[in-house]
Amino acid sequence: MDAYNVPVGPAAVRGPRYRFRNPARPAFVVQSLIAAQALTDVYVIATGGEDSPWLADGMVPWPGVLQVSCWIAFLFWFHRVRCNAEVLAPGRHRYRPAFALGAWIVPLAMWWVPRRITLDIQRAGGTPRDVWLINAWWSVWLLDGPLSVTFHLLVLGRWDYHGPVDEGIAVLCAVLAIALVRRVTAGQPAGPLPYFNMT
Incomplete structure (x- = not known):
């Protein structure tokens, strides 16, 4: 058990199911x-979009590996x-910790539940001043993800379009995601933690 992996608050008395663990390393990896x-998105824009060397057949499966690694780390x-x-x-x-994973794959719920979970996480770490x-x-994630895929499938008949607008939205989404990870992580105390009397 390290300095972060200690029970706090009422959980410290009743034998917690969850322990506080240092979020800094996972945050660094995902960022x-x-x-x-x-x-890579900037490189794709600068080197011709769908004709970019990064998307060439010889690069398979590296773009997909990087994308999946981002998802897993996040x-x-x-x-x-x-x-x-x-x-x-x-x-x-409002939602159990396991739903922090499950909410992303539940049809319909995936469009708003992860945002609510994020708001609850931010409130637990203090005043949610960065709503x-x-x-x-x-909003940008929805535009870059589900809405983009839906548009490309229904209008263009494909889901792997790499136009400059799409890549630009992806870059903006990445910048906001990094800022979000930094802010939420900073909102959680860096141990060793005191006893939090939340009752």
Whole structure:
């Protein structure tokens, strides 16, 4: 057990199901991967969009590997800060920690539940003074993800379009995601933690 992995608050008395764990390392990993993805998007724009060397057949499967790595790292970080939020503010969340992973794949719920979970995590770490950042990130993510895929499938008949507008939105989404990860992580105390009397 390190300095971060300690029970706090009412959970410290009743034998917690969740323990506070340092979110800094997962945050660093996910920010690095998102930044790498953003740089590749800029490179794709600068080198001809769909004709970019990064998207050439010889590069398969590296673009996909980087994208999937970003998703896995983000989900790992997101679940960790959600479990930490349960320790900081037990019983004050609308969704269970496991839903920090499941909400992203539940049809319809995936369009708004992760945003609500993020707001709850931010509230557990203090005053949610950056609701605008969460809303901006979520709006651009929807535009870059589900809405973009839906538009390309229904209008263009394909889902892997790499036009400059699409890549530009992806870069903006990456910048906002990095800012979000930094802010949410900074909102959680860096241990060793004191006893939080949340009752």
